[in-house]
Amino acid sequence: SQQGEEDPQALSIQEGENATMNCSYKTSINNLQWYRQNSGRGLVHLILIRSNEREKHSGRLRVTLDTSKKSSSLLITASRAADTASYFCADSGGSNYKLTFGKGTLLTVNP
Amino acid sequence: DARVTQTPRHKVTEMGQEVTMRCQPILGHNTVFWYRQTMMQGLELLAYFRNRAPLDDSGMPKDRFSAEMPDATLATLKIQPSEPRDSAVYFCAPFDRCSGWASYEQYFGPGTRLTVT
Numbered sequence: 001s002q003q004g005e006e007d008p009q010a011l012s013i014q015e016g017e018n019a020t021m022n023c024s025y026k027t028s029i030n031n032l033q034w035y036r037q038n039s040g041r042g043l044v045h046l047i048l049i050r051s052n053e054r055e056k057h058s059g060r061l062r063v064t065l066d067t068s069k070k071s072s073s074l075l076i077t078a079s080r081a082a083d084t085a086s087y088f089c090a091d092s093g094g095s096n097y098k099l100t101f102g103k104g105t106l107l108t109v110n111p
Numbered sequence: 112d113a114r115v116t117q118t119p120r121h122k123v124t125e126m127g128q129e130v131t132m133r134c135q136p137i138l139g140h141n142t143v144f145w146y147r148q149t150m151m152q153g154l155e156l157l158a159y160f161r162n163r164a165p166l167d168d169s170g171m172p173k174d175r176f177s178a179e180m181p182d183a184t185l186a187t188l189k190i191q192p193s194e195p196r197d198s199a200v201y202f203c204a205p206f207d208r209c210s211g212w213a214s215y216e217q218y219f220g221p222g223t224r225l226t227v228t
Binding site: 035044100101103 | 115146167
Protein backbone atom coordinates (compact mmCIF):
# COMPACT_ATOMS: atom_id res chain seq x y z
CA SER A 1 0.00 0.00 0.00
CA GLN A 2 1.16 3.53 -0.67
CA GLN A 3 2.34 5.43 2.35
CA GLY A 4 3.96 8.54 0.94
CA GLU A 5 1.51 10.84 -0.77
CA GLU A 6 2.85 13.80 -2.70
CA ASP A 7 1.13 17.10 -3.09
CA PRO A 8 0.51 18.61 -5.56
CA GLN A 9 0.11 15.92 -8.19
CA ALA A 10 1.30 18.35 -10.84
CA LEU A 11 3.12 21.67 -10.70
CA SER A 12 3.97 24.02 -13.54
CA ILE A 13 6.34 26.96 -13.00
CA GLN A 14 8.61 29.30 -14.92
CA GLU A 15 12.34 28.87 -15.06
CA GLY A 16 14.02 30.64 -12.17
CA GLU A 17 11.10 30.19 -9.78
CA ASN A 18 11.18 27.91 -6.75
CA ALA A 19 9.24 24.67 -6.67
CA THR A 20 7.90 23.15 -3.47
CA MET A 21 6.53 19.64 -3.23
CA ASN A 22 5.06 18.07 -0.15
CA CYS A 23 4.84 14.51 1.04
CA SER A 24 2.89 12.88 3.84
CA TYR A 25 3.35 9.44 5.29
CA LYS A 26 1.43 7.33 7.73
CA THR A 27 3.70 5.40 10.07
CA SER A 28 6.94 6.11 11.90
CA ILE A 29 10.03 6.10 9.73
CA ASN A 30 13.78 5.64 9.96
CA ASN A 31 14.41 7.81 6.96
CA LEU A 32 12.65 9.51 4.09
CA GLN A 33 14.08 9.80 0.61
CA TRP A 34 13.31 11.83 -2.47
CA TYR A 35 13.80 10.51 -5.97
CA ARG A 36 13.49 12.01 -9.41
CA GLN A 37 12.29 10.27 -12.55
CA ASN A 38 12.69 11.65 -16.03
CA SER A 39 10.22 10.43 -18.61
CA GLY A 40 11.02 6.87 -19.69
CA ARG A 41 13.83 6.45 -17.18
CA GLY A 42 14.45 4.84 -13.84
CA LEU A 43 14.37 6.71 -10.56
CA VAL A 44 17.40 8.63 -9.40
CA HIS A 45 18.09 9.19 -5.73
CA LEU A 46 18.22 12.88 -4.78
CA ILE A 47 18.46 13.18 -1.04
CA LEU A 48 17.80 11.30 2.20
CA ILE A 49 16.77 12.76 5.51
CA ARG A 50 16.89 10.74 8.67
CA SER A 51 14.15 10.73 11.26
CA ASN A 52 16.28 12.70 13.72
CA GLU A 53 17.01 15.45 11.18
CA ARG A 54 14.76 18.41 10.47
CA GLU A 55 16.39 19.96 7.42
CA LYS A 56 18.94 19.01 4.83
CA HIS A 57 20.47 20.76 1.86
CA SER A 58 22.09 19.50 -1.30
CA GLY A 59 22.90 22.06 -3.97
CA ARG A 60 19.61 23.66 -5.01
CA LEU A 61 17.60 21.12 -3.03
CA ARG A 62 16.29 21.66 0.46
CA VAL A 63 14.37 18.97 2.30
CA THR A 64 12.52 19.37 5.56
CA LEU A 65 11.02 16.73 7.77
CA ASP A 66 8.34 17.15 10.41
CA THR A 67 7.88 13.84 12.19
CA SER A 68 5.10 15.23 14.39
CA LYS A 69 3.04 15.95 11.28
CA LYS A 70 4.45 12.98 9.35
CA SER A 71 5.30 15.22 6.46
CA SER A 72 8.25 16.30 4.36
CA SER A 73 8.82 18.95 1.75
CA LEU A 74 11.25 19.24 -1.14
CA LEU A 75 12.21 22.71 -2.31
CA ILE A 76 14.02 23.22 -5.58
CA THR A 77 15.38 26.74 -5.85
CA ALA A 78 16.08 28.65 -9.05
CA SER A 79 14.45 25.96 -11.15
CA ARG A 80 15.69 25.07 -14.61
CA ALA A 81 13.97 23.48 -17.58
CA ALA A 82 16.14 20.40 -16.95
CA ASP A 83 14.41 19.97 -13.57
CA THR A 84 11.26 18.91 -15.42
CA ALA A 85 10.53 15.43 -14.10
CA SER A 86 8.41 13.49 -11.64
CA TYR A 87 9.48 13.65 -8.02
CA PHE A 88 8.72 10.89 -5.53
CA CYS A 89 9.09 10.63 -1.82
CA ALA A 90 9.76 7.23 -0.31
CA ASP A 91 9.60 6.34 3.34
CA SER A 92 11.45 3.46 4.89
CA GLY A 93 8.83 2.55 7.44
CA GLY A 94 10.45 0.65 10.27
CA SER A 95 13.23 -0.73 8.11
CA ASN A 96 16.09 1.19 6.62
CA TYR A 97 15.91 0.05 3.05
CA LYS A 98 12.43 -1.28 2.25
CA LEU A 99 10.87 1.78 0.65
CA THR A 100 7.26 2.68 0.04
CA PHE A 101 6.82 5.26 -2.70
CA GLY A 102 4.18 7.90 -3.19
CA LYS A 103 2.58 8.52 -6.57
CA GLY A 104 4.73 11.50 -7.31
CA THR A 105 4.53 15.13 -8.32
CA LEU A 106 4.98 15.96 -11.98
CA LEU A 107 7.01 19.16 -12.17
CA THR A 108 7.12 21.10 -15.40
CA VAL A 109 9.57 24.01 -15.62
CA ASN A 110 8.81 26.23 -18.57
CA PRO A 111 11.74 28.06 -20.21
CA ASP B 112 21.99 4.24 -13.49
CA ALA B 113 24.99 2.82 -15.35
CA ARG B 114 25.55 0.33 -12.53
CA VAL B 115 22.44 -1.59 -13.47
CA THR B 116 21.27 -3.04 -16.76
CA GLN B 117 17.85 -4.45 -17.48
CA THR B 118 16.86 -6.50 -20.48
CA PRO B 119 14.79 -6.33 -22.51
CA ARG B 120 14.04 -2.62 -22.39
CA HIS B 121 10.73 -3.14 -24.17
CA LYS B 122 8.63 -6.27 -24.50
CA VAL B 123 5.31 -6.72 -26.27
CA THR B 124 3.71 -10.10 -25.88
CA GLU B 125 0.37 -11.79 -26.12
CA MET B 126 -1.67 -12.86 -23.16
CA GLY B 127 -0.67 -16.29 -21.93
CA GLN B 128 2.95 -16.05 -23.00
CA GLU B 129 5.87 -16.36 -20.62
CA VAL B 130 7.92 -13.24 -19.98
CA THR B 131 11.37 -13.16 -18.41
CA MET B 132 12.99 -9.91 -17.36
CA ARG B 133 16.64 -9.69 -16.38
CA CYS B 134 18.55 -7.37 -14.13
CA GLN B 135 22.29 -7.28 -13.86
CA PRO B 136 23.72 -5.50 -10.84
CA ILE B 137 27.11 -5.09 -12.36
CA LEU B 138 28.92 -4.66 -9.05
CA GLY B 139 27.43 -7.83 -7.58
CA HIS B 140 25.18 -6.12 -5.05
CA ASN B 141 23.85 -8.57 -2.52
CA THR B 142 20.31 -7.19 -2.24
CA VAL B 143 17.97 -6.59 -5.16
CA PHE B 144 14.51 -5.02 -5.17
CA TRP B 145 11.90 -5.48 -7.92
CA TYR B 146 9.31 -2.75 -8.44
CA ARG B 147 6.39 -2.35 -10.82
CA GLN B 148 5.16 1.05 -11.98
CA THR B 149 1.76 1.79 -13.48
CA MET B 150 -0.20 4.99 -13.86
CA MET B 151 -2.95 3.72 -11.59
CA GLN B 152 -0.95 2.12 -8.78
CA GLY B 153 2.26 4.07 -8.96
CA LEU B 154 5.45 2.34 -7.87
CA GLU B 155 4.89 -0.93 -6.01
CA LEU B 156 7.45 -3.19 -4.39
CA LEU B 157 7.07 -6.72 -5.72
CA ALA B 158 9.91 -8.57 -4.00
CA TYR B 159 13.42 -8.30 -2.71
CA PHE B 160 16.29 -10.67 -2.27
CA ARG B 161 19.44 -10.69 -0.22
CA ASN B 162 22.30 -13.00 -1.01
CA ARG B 163 20.02 -14.73 -3.50
CA ALA B 164 17.40 -15.66 -0.88
CA PRO B 165 13.94 -14.06 -1.02
CA LEU B 166 13.39 -11.76 1.96
CA ASP B 167 9.96 -10.49 1.08
CA ASP B 168 7.84 -11.36 -1.91
CA SER B 169 4.50 -10.47 -0.38
CA GLY B 170 3.84 -7.87 -3.07
CA MET B 171 4.10 -10.39 -5.85
CA PRO B 172 1.21 -12.49 -7.23
CA LYS B 173 2.76 -15.88 -6.60
CA ASP B 174 0.50 -17.86 -8.87
CA ARG B 175 2.09 -16.33 -11.94
CA PHE B 176 5.16 -14.38 -10.85
CA SER B 177 8.49 -15.76 -9.75
CA ALA B 178 11.73 -14.00 -8.92
CA GLU B 179 15.17 -15.52 -8.57
CA MET B 180 18.82 -14.61 -8.24
CA PRO B 181 20.72 -17.42 -9.95
CA ASP B 182 23.98 -15.73 -8.97
CA ALA B 183 25.18 -12.48 -7.48
CA THR B 184 25.32 -10.71 -10.83
CA LEU B 185 21.91 -11.66 -12.23
CA ALA B 186 18.33 -11.34 -11.01
CA THR B 187 15.30 -12.48 -12.99
CA LEU B 188 11.58 -11.82 -12.81
CA LYS B 189 9.33 -14.22 -14.67
CA ILE B 190 5.62 -14.01 -15.43
CA GLN B 191 3.87 -17.15 -16.61
CA PRO B 192 1.25 -16.84 -17.96
CA SER B 193 1.18 -13.13 -18.62
CA GLU B 194 -2.05 -11.12 -18.54
CA PRO B 195 -2.95 -7.65 -19.87
CA ARG B 196 -3.06 -6.30 -16.30
CA ASP B 197 0.66 -7.10 -16.00
CA SER B 198 1.40 -4.29 -18.46
CA ALA B 199 3.71 -1.94 -16.60
CA VAL B 200 7.29 -0.83 -16.29
CA TYR B 201 9.34 -3.19 -14.13
CA PHE B 202 12.39 -1.84 -12.33
CA CYS B 203 15.09 -3.60 -10.43
CA ALA B 204 17.01 -1.70 -7.81
CA PRO B 205 20.15 -3.29 -6.40
CA PHE B 206 21.16 -2.21 -2.94
CA ASP B 207 24.76 -2.26 -1.91
CA ARG B 208 24.68 -3.20 1.73
CA CYS B 209 28.28 -2.14 2.21
CA SER B 210 28.21 1.37 0.78
CA GLY B 211 24.44 1.70 0.87
CA TRP B 212 24.23 0.84 4.52
CA ALA B 213 25.15 4.39 5.37
CA SER B 214 23.08 6.06 2.68
CA TYR B 215 20.23 3.56 2.14
CA GLU B 216 19.76 4.89 -1.34
CA GLN B 217 18.68 2.56 -4.10
CA TYR B 218 19.98 2.63 -7.66
CA PHE B 219 17.28 1.91 -10.18
CA GLY B 220 17.78 0.20 -13.48
CA PRO B 221 16.32 1.75 -16.64
CA GLY B 222 13.31 -0.56 -16.48
CA THR B 223 11.58 -3.04 -18.76
CA ARG B 224 8.40 -1.71 -20.34
CA LEU B 225 6.05 -4.67 -20.69
CA THR B 226 2.91 -4.60 -22.81
CA VAL B 227 0.64 -7.63 -22.76
CA THR B 228 -2.05 -7.63 -25.42
